[in-house]
Amino acid sequence: MKAAADQEVRRLLDRPSWPARRVAVWAAIVAVLLLAPLVVTNGYHLTLATNVIVTMILTFSLNFVIGRIGLFSLSHAAFLGVGGYVAAILAQRHGVEPWLTLPLAMAASMAIAGLIGVPVLRLRGFFLAVATLAFTLFADVFARQATDITGGAYGITNIPPLTLFGLPLRGPWMYEVAVLALLLSALVLENVRLSRLGRAILAARDNEAAAAAAGIDIPRTQLAGYVLSAAITGLAGWVYSFFHLTLNPFVLSLDITFLWLFIVLVGGLGSMRGAALASILLGVGPEMLGFAAAQQVLTAGVLVLLVVLLFPRGLGGLVEDIEARWRRRPATGDG
Amino acid sequence: MEFLPLVVLSGLQVGCVYAMMALSYFVIINATGIVNFAQGEWMMLAAVFGAAMLLAALPYPLVFLASILAATLISLLAERLVIRPLEARGADINILVVGLLGVLVVVRHTTGLIFGREEVRLPGPFAENPLILGETVFVLPQTLFVFAVTAATFIALWLFLHRTSFGRSFRIAAIDPLGAQICGVDLGRVRFAAFAIGGLIAALLGWLYGPLHAAGNLMGEAPGVKGFIALIIGSLVSPLGALVGGLLLGLFEVAAAFYIGSLYSEAIAFVMLMLFLFVRPQGIIPARWGSG
Numbered sequence: 100m101k102a103a104a105d106q107e108v109r110r111l112l113d114r115p116s117w118p119a120r121r122v123a124v125w126a127a128i129v130a131v132l133l134l135a136p137l138v139v140t141n142g143y144h145l146t147l148a149t150n151v152i153v154t155m156i157l158t159f160s161l162n163f164v165i166g167r168i169g170l171f172s173l174s175h176a177a178f179l180g181v182g183g184y185v186a187a188i189l190a191q192r193h194g195v196e197p198w199l200t201l202p203l204a205m206a207a208s209m210a211i212a213g214l215i216g217v218p219v220l221r222l223r224g225f226f227l228a229v230a231t232l233a234f235t236l237f238a239d240v241f242a243r244q245a246t247d248i249t250g251g252a253y254g255i256t257n258i259p260p261l262t263l264f265g266l267p268l269r270g271p272w273m274y275e276v277a278v279l280a281l282l283l284s285a286l287v288l289e290n291v292r293l294s295r296l297g298r299a300i301l302a303a304r305d306n307e308a309a310a311a312a313a314g315i316d317i318p319r320t321q322l323a324g325y326v327l328s329a330a331i332t333g334l335a336g337w338v339y340s341f342f343h344l345t346l347n348p349f350v351l352s353l354d355i356t357f358l359w360l361f362i363v364l365v366g367g368l369g370s371m372r373g374a375a376l377a378s379i380l381l382g383v384g385p386e387m388l389g390f391a392a393a394q395q396v397l398t399a400g401v402l403v404l405l406v407v408l409l410f411p412r413g414l415g416g417l418v419e420d421i422e423a424r425w426r427r428r429p430a431t432g433d434g
Numbered sequence: 435m436e437f438l439p440l441v442v443l444s445g446l447q448v449g450c451v452y453a454m455m456a457l458s459y460f461v462i463i464n465a466t467g468i469v470n471f472a473q474g475e476w477m478m479l480a481a482v483f484g485a486a487m488l489l490a491a492l493p494y495p496l497v498f499l500a501s502i503l504a505a506t507l508i509s510l511l512a513e514r515l516v517i518r519p520l521e522a523r524g525a526d527i528n529i530l531v532v533g534l535l536g537v538l539v540v541v542r543h544t545t546g547l548i549f550g551r552e553e554v555r556l557p558g559p560f561a562e563n564p565l566i567l568g569e570t571v572f573v574l575p576q577t578l579f580v581f582a583v584t585a586a587t588f589i590a591l592w593l594f595l596h597r598t599s600f601g602r603s604f605r606i607a608a609i610d611p612l613g614a615q616i617c618g619v620d621l622g623r624v625r626f627a628a629f630a631i632g633g634l635i636a637a638l639l640g641w642l643y644g645p646l647h648a649a650g651n652l653m654g655e656a657p658g659v660k661g662f663i664a665l666i667i668g669s670l671v672s673p674l675g676a677l678v679g680g681l682l683l684g685l686f687e688v689a690a691a692f693y694i695g696s697l698y699s700e701a702i703a704f705v706m707l708m709l710f711l712f713v714r715p716q717g718i719i720p721a722r723w724g725s726g
Contacts, residue, residue, distance in 0.1 A: 171528040218708050224527045225469040226711065228535075229662050233704040236659055240700040353655060357539050364532050397547065400539035407533045408519055 125285075132278045136271035145274055149342050151382035152277040153335050156284045158362050158374040160331035163288050165360070166369030167297070168324045169304035173356050174215060174231035177238035178329040180351030182208040182336025184242065187255040187346045197261045201337050208333025209326045216325045220318065235356050242348035254347030261341050273342045280338050284331045285371070291327065300324050354396045361399035365406050366414050373415020380414070439571045441692050442685065447577050449684025450584040451643045455661025456668065456676035457591060458635035463670060464595070465604040465628035468521075471531065472512060472538040473636050474658020479505035479541065480640030481649035482549050485556045494559065502637040509633030510626075512537045538658070546651035553653070558645030580642045584677075587635060592673050594631075604628060605671075663707045669717030678718055 132152075139145055157179065164172050186204040189195040195203075219230045242249045249255070260267040261276065268276060291297045299320045302310040311317055340346050349355065358381070366377030381399050406413050458473050483501035488494070520533050560575035567573060595601040603619040604627075611621055639657075640649075647653055660683060668679025683703060691699035710717065 165528075169528075171531060218712060222711065225471075225531065225662075226666075228471070228531045229469070229659065229666075230704075230707060230711070232659050233663060233707055236656065237700050237704045241697065244697050244700075354539075357535055360532065360535065361539075394543065394547070396539055397543035400536050400543065403532060404516060404536040404540065407525070407529055407536065408516065411525070411529070 129278070129282055132281070133275060136274055142270065145270060146342075147383060149274045149277050151379055152274070152281050153339050153342070154359075154362065154382045155375055155378040156277075156281050156335040156338070157332060157359055158366065158378045159281075159284055159288055159371060160328040160335070161359050162363045162366065162369065162371070162374045163291075163331075164325060164328045165363055167292065167304065168300050168321050170220060170321065170325065171228060171360075172219075172231050172325070173228055173360065174212075174219070174234045174238075175328070175332050175359060176351045176353070176356040177235045178208045178212055178332040179336040179339070179355070180238055180242055180348075181211050182333030183340045183346050183350055184249055184255070184336075185333075186337045186340045187258050188248070190340075191255055191258045197259060197341060201334070204337040204340075205330045205333040208329045208336065212326045212329030213322065216322045220321050220325060232353070232356075235351065235353060238351050239348060239353065242351055249348070252348060254345065256345045258340055258344045258346065260344060268341075273338075277338045277342060280334055284334065287327075287331065289371070291324075296320065296323060358396045358399050361396075361403040364413060365399065365402050367412050367416045370413065370415025370419075372418055373413050376414045376418070436570050437692065439568070441689055443571075443573055443577065445685035445688035446681060447580055447646070447684070448688055449681035450580045451639065451646075451657055451680075452660050452664040452683050453677045453680025454584055454587060454635060454639040454642065455657050456665040456680045457587060457673060458632045458639070459662050459665050460670070460673055460676045461591065461604075461635065462628050462632040463608075463665075465607050465624050467608050468517065468530070469534075469662060470513075470517070470629075470632065471534040471658065471662075472509075472541060473632065473661065474654030475538055475541040475545075476505045476509045476633050476636035476654075477640040477643060477657065478649075478651060478654035479508060479545065480637035481556050481644030481653060482545055482640075482651065484641065484644065485554045485649040486549055488557065489554075498559070498641060501640070502634065505637035505640065506630060506633040508541070509636070510629055512541070513629045538654075542651055542654065549651065551651060553648035553650035556641075556644035556649040559641070576642075576645050580646070583638065583642055587638065588673060588677050591631070591635075595673060600624075600627070660703050663703050665717075666715075667706055667710050667717060669719035669721065671721055672717075672719045675717050675719040682718070 135148065136145065139148060157175070161172070161175050164170055164175070182204040185207040186197075186200040189200045189203060190197045215231075215234055219227065219234070222230055242254075243252055245251075260269055261273070262268065263272075266272075299310070299315045302313065303315055303317045303320055307317055336350070339350065362377045362381050363374060365381065366373030366375070381395065381402070384398065410416065412419075455473065455477070458476075459469060462468055462470050462473075480501045483504050484497055487497040487501060492500075516533050516537050517530070520530050525533075558576040558579060560579060562574065562576070564572040564574050565578075593601075595604060603614060603617075603624055606614045606617070607619055607621055607624045614624075615621060643653070643657060661680070664679040664683045665676050666679070667675075667683060668677065669675025683706060686706065687699045687702050690702050
């Protein structure tokens with residue numbers, strides 16, 4: 100852990116943040132994702148692909164909190180729910196222009212995260228886990244029972260779609276919006292990683308005392324990271340609402356919380372590539388094998404047990420090992 | 435005001451469920467320092483096994499004992515297969531939490547896969563006609579059973595931890611493992627006993643909570659979280675904390691549900707947790723009472 104952290108810091112200082120090769124790889128991935136609807140025309144596959152994209156956004160943001168900040172938060176499903184419900188309720192009940200709900204949904208997620216974060220982020224270990232879990236449990240029950248506000252167990256249906264130049268964005272067009280949201284999230288997180296805030300977060304994770312001695316305000320730094328990840332989670336909730344045009348309390352159930360946490364761990368802490376791989380594997384795998392949605396979290400649970408017991412570095416670690424062997428040089432812990 | 439006795443009775447009943455859950459967390463924390471988040475699932479397993487075996491027309495006493503035994507054994511299996519290897523590797527505490535949540539999810543959803551996801555009725559050991567105590571006051575035999583078992587469990591556990599030498603070695607094993615070993619404490623035995631007693635109390639709770647609620651694979655969700663919250667409210671170092679914290683949380687929740695609205699009763703656990711963690715992190719019960 101220590102050696103890996105040292106290497107990481109050295110790498111952050113040494114290398115230019117966006118070498119040409121890296122830009123090319125990112126551009127290629129985005130191009131493939133954007134052009135995918137030309138090949139994937141089946142509506143079911145498109146829904147699956149969009150769900151995987153949304154899962155990736157969520158996984159990136161949770162991975163940032165868990166892997167980078169080092170806080171094992173179990174409250175992100177609640178932030179997803181806040182973003183999704185704010186967007187859905189404003190657009191469907193109050194006739195707010197759907198595009199306008201984007202900043203509102205993100206702001207609501209951030210506000211809740213800030214409110215919860217101030218007391219909760221001072222906790223660690225078991226206490227942080229139970230406090231964030233208790234909050235998600237509350238949010239879940241609220242969404243189910245506050246029927247006047249959230250529509251109860253049936254949730255909110257008939258959400259008006261986003262429109263562009265008077266045309267409603269549905270199916271493949273909404274998929275493109277999801278891809279753009281993914282790109283935005285990845286770019287923001289990647290740049291934050293290399294920014295002053297990102298380095299402060301890393302320093303606080305690896306050695307709180309030394310970081311504090313170097314003048315880093317740890318609670319504020321971690322809260323900033325937490326709120327940033329909540330904003331991205333709120334964005335994912337917004338995309339989810341306007342893709343499915345219906346939203347129910349399932350999005351903020353404890354199962355979803357566990358599923359994400361497991362996807363992040365299966366992917367490997369702090370590894371963006373691992374997170375993307377695990378999102379695809381767990382988003383598509385169980386569906387392809389004909390499992391029901393409820394078995395998705397069971398599959399993730401079995402995998403996470405295998406990972407924590409046998410492969411603590413997850414899929415991301417596996418990819419690094421393969422890459423290192425390929426290049427005949429030691430792995431760097433690159434994310 | 436006329437419903438006050440009923441609210442109190444019902445609050446105490448919910449409180450007993452949280453208190454039993456808190457006791458099962460407490461035994462394990464007390465001896466090993468581990469918060470086993472899967473505790474709620476052993477309760478669920480006992481109830482689901484019980485309901486399934488009763489459906490197969492097996493005799494009630496046999497079903498009662500067999501379901502509790504089976505759930506306890508599975509809890510020990512989880513300890514052996516997941517918790518111990520992680521500890522042996524010296525895994526980070528957060529990774530341990532993830533492993534425990536992994537156990538929770540796998541147990542919960544495998545049970546759903548095998549026994550179905552519907553909630554089924556689990557008949558309690560006594561008849562179901564309420565005992566009328568007054569115009570608006572009545573109590574179910576199951577409620578009295580819940581009170582009696584919780585009280586008995588608490589007293590038995592208290593006597594075991596404070597009045598037997600094996601029980602006394604639990605606390606020292608968690609505080610100073612090396613020193614405990616020097617004094618002749620068998621850490622392996624303490625650890626096994628702690629997880630066994632913790633699993634047993636949780637499994638027993640299946641027969642208290644199951645008949646009040648219903649047996650189903652998701653029934654451990656809320657009590658599992660709230661049991662640990664109750665323990666934090668009470669005190670992490672005393673069985674009395676588990677009891678007081680559980681009863682208090684139950685009373686507050688039921689009172690809030692009755693007088694304000696059920697929506698807000700769910701926020702009570704989170705709010706009380708935050709309040710205690712920041713205002714009185716040692717819990718209600720002073721630490722020195724724990725060492726009686």
